[in-house]
Amino acid sequence: xxxxxxxxxxxxxxxxxxxxxxxxxxxxxxxxxxxxxxxxxxxxxxxxxxxxxxxxxxxxxxxxxxxxxxxxxxxxxxxxxxxxxxxxxxxxxxxxxxxxxxxxxxxxxxxxxxxxxxxxxxxxxxxxxxxxxxxxxxxxxxxxxxxxxxxxxxxxxxxxxxxxxxxxxxxxxxxxxxxxxxxxxxxxxxxxxxxxxxxxxxxxxxxxxxxxxxxxxxxxxxxxxxxxxxxxxxxxxxxxxxxxxxxxxxxxxxxxxxxxxxxxxxxxxxxxxxxxxxxxxxxxxxxxxxxxxxxxxxxxxxxxxxxxxxxxxxxxxxxxxxxxxxxxxxxxxxxxxxxxxxxxxxxxxxxxxxxxxxxxxxxxxxxxxxxxxxxxxxxxxxxxxxxxxxxxxxxxxxxxxxxxxxxxxxxxxxxxxxxxxxx
Ligand code: DLL
Numbered sequence: 001x002x003x004x005x006x007x008x009x010x011x012x013x014x015x016x017x018x019x020x021x022x023x024x025x026x027x028x029x030x031x032x033x034x035x036x037x038x039x040x041x042x043x044x045x046x047x048x049x050x051x052x053x054x055x056x057x058x059x060x061x062x063x064x065x066x067x068x069x070x071x072x073x074x075x076x077x078x079x080x081x082x083x084x085x086x087x088x089x090x091x092x093x094x095x096x097x098x099x100x101x102x103x104x105x106x107x108x109x110x111x112x113x114x115x116x117x118x119x120x121x122x123x124x125x126x127x128x129x130x131x132x133x134x135x136x137x138x139x140x141x142x143x144x145x146x147x148x149x150x151x152x153x154x155x156x157x158x159x160x161x162x163x164x165x166x167x168x169x170x171x172x173x174x175x176x177x178x179x180x181x182x183x184x185x186x187x188x189x190x191x192x193x194x195x196x197x198x199x200x201x202x203x204x205x206x207x208x209x210x211x212x213x214x215x216x217x218x219x220x221x222x223x224x225x226x227x228x229x230x231x232x233x234x235x236x237x238x239x240x241x242x243x244x245x246x247x248x249x250x251x252x253x254x255x256x257x258x259x260x261x262x263x264x265x266x267x268x269x270x271x272x273x274x275x276x277x278x279x280x281x282x283x284x285x286x287x288x289x290x291x292x293x294x295x296x297x298x299x300x301x302x303x304x305x306x307x308x309x310x311x312x313x314x315x316x317x318x319x320x321x322x323x324x325x326x327x328x329x330x331x332x333x334x335x336x337x338x339x340x341x342x343x344x345x346x347x348x349x350x351x352x353x354x355x356x357x358x359x360x361x362x363x364x365x366x367x368x369x370x371x372x373x374x375x376x377x378x379x380x381x382x383x384x385x386x387x388x389x390x391x392x393x394x395x396x397x398x399x400x401x402x403x404x405x406x407x408x409x410x411x412x413x414x415x416x417x418x419x420x421x422x423x
Contacts, residue, residue: 003116003148004109007257008312015313018257022285023050030291033075036060036068037293054260059269059281059296062095065235069093073290076100081289086134087234094134097234098289104143106286110240110255111144117253117310118205118228119246120174122149127167127201129177129185130208131411132156136238137208141176144240150174157181157410160188171200176230179211179219180413183352186222187408197224203246205230207239209412210320210338214345216249218352229319235295236282242317248308251316258285261315262294263303266324277302277321298323328356328416330367333394337415340369343391349378353406357399359419368397372406 002008010018027050031041044053065073070093074081082101086094099107120126126145130137138156145152153170155163157177163185167175175182182204186196201223207230219227226246232239241259242252254261260283263272272278280297300321308316322336329335337356344350351372360366369388373379385398407414 001116001119001121002311003113008113008253008255008314010257010313012313015256019260019285020050022257023054023260023283026283026285026287026291027053027293029075029288030293034073034291036064036073037291040293054283054294055271057294059294060292061296062235062298065095066093070096071098073292074098075291076289083139084134085136085139085234085238088135095235097136099237100288103237103287103289106258107140107237107240108143108147110237110258111140112147113255114230114240114243115141115144115148115150115174115205117243117245117312118174118230119203119226120145120148120150120205124174125151125153125170125172126174126176126205127153127155127163127170127172129155129157129163129175129181130239135411136232136234137176137178140232140238140240141205145176160185160410161192164188164192164194167199167201168194173200174203174205175201175223175225176205178208178409178412179206179215179227180209180409181411182206182219182223182227183215184408184410186219196222199223201225204228207231210322210326210341212319212338212342212345214342215352218345231299231317231320233282233297233299235290235292236284236297237287241282244319245308245310245312247310248316250308251304251318253308253310253312253314253316256314259283260285261303261317263301263317264296266300272302274303274305274315277318279324280317298325300324326416328367330394330396331364333392335367335392335394335396339392340388340396343388344369344371344384347379347384347387349374350384351403351406353408355406355414356416357419358417360421362420362422365418365420366397367394368399370399370401370406372401372403 030037083099132138204227228244232241242254262281263278266279301317304316354371
């Protein structure tokens with residue numbers, strides 16, 4: 001189902017016209033209200049071509065937000081803010097983001113579109129196991145679900161056995177959570193003696209972390225559902241920046257009437273052609289409380305402008321290949337955890353719980369993939385090591401662990417850990 005047919009199927013010329021008008025507004029708004037942008041946008045005047053002006057502007061990066069912590073990017077008086085969220089931030093200050101009433105309406109709208117694109121229909125029920133609180137997943141999905149006319153079970157993360165009971169007793173149609181938590185829920189179901197395909201679910205709305213098609217197949221088979229990918233980030237709004245449609249399941253539609261997408265070469269900052277992987281840069285087109293102009297997301301994607309069978313006219317981004325700062329360097333070779341996942345989950349008998357562990361001497365650490373087998377004796381460790389080594393071009397170890405030994409996730413999975421012993 002297409003939630004806002006007029007906007008989501010707008011022809012490209014109409015969309016570009018709308019983007020230009022909204023971008024002009026956004027540049028003027030940011031220039032007039034955010035000191036950080038005032039200087040950068042001093043050359044911007046109404047009547048200029050906003051797309052041309054944008055192309056010459058410097059990028060906004062995460063460090064800019066950190067330096068202006070907490071509210072240096074706030075573009076409205078405090079009394080007009082209706083909500084704050086914050087991203088966890090593993091180092092230093094978290095990133096605080098703010099929303100006006102209008103921002104919350106737009107956010108609910110794009111999440112409603114996303115849930116409809118996943119196949120959810122008004123009157124159905126969504127079990128929302130994204131964390132509620134400062135993280136945008138819980139409240140973001142919640143408001144969009146209500147906007148679409150769903151009933152919501154605000155389960156949040158954790159207390160997995162209780163979640164399973166609710167999944168059985170309240171018979172929801174959709175499950176929203178990280179793909180790694182969905183795996184944990186599936187595992188808990190079977191530990192409680194319930195076959196995952198005995199539950200009523202038809203749809204999984206999974207995102208907030210990278211996941212592969214191999215993981216999708218496991219989740220779809222495990223729950224008997226259609227699983228689709230939802231993308232977003234707090235700095236831009238939260239979940240609902242881009243969404244995979246259940247008809248295509250091949251890339252995520254960017255809601256381009258609200259977010260302008262560019263993909264750049266992360267080294268040079270130049271734009272790259274469709275189909276080429278680069279770093280996604282996003283500009284908000286309607287955000288009042290905290291406009292973001294050319295924000296470098298760190299997320300690596302390619303853009304696909306081809307029409308989609310679902311009828312939506314927006315461009316699609318590929319699933320997130322990883323973040324530029326997730327990239328591991330192993331003996332001089334670049335390795336993305338998501339690539340490791342793709343290789344290991346293409347093998348039968350590998351359970352989808354895995355972690356990448358750095359160990360050994362600090363000057364020459366080894367990377368070992370710790371994983372579990374579906375059944376004792378199901379895996380040939382040396383065959384898997386050979387496959388990983390040839391697919392990634394670097395020697396990685398494989399350690400087969402006893403069932404349940406790889407830590408489970410209740411939110412965003414921790415894929416990389418260090419056990420390097422300092423001298
Ligand atoms: O993770 C928002 C969200 C909530 C998205 C619920 C989807 C569902 P942050 O905590 O600010 O916001 O983290 C944003 O998470 O830059 C990506 O690196 C990663 N990410 C988000 N969605 C996906 C996805 C939320 N579908 C950061 N695939 C982003 C891969 C994702 N990575």
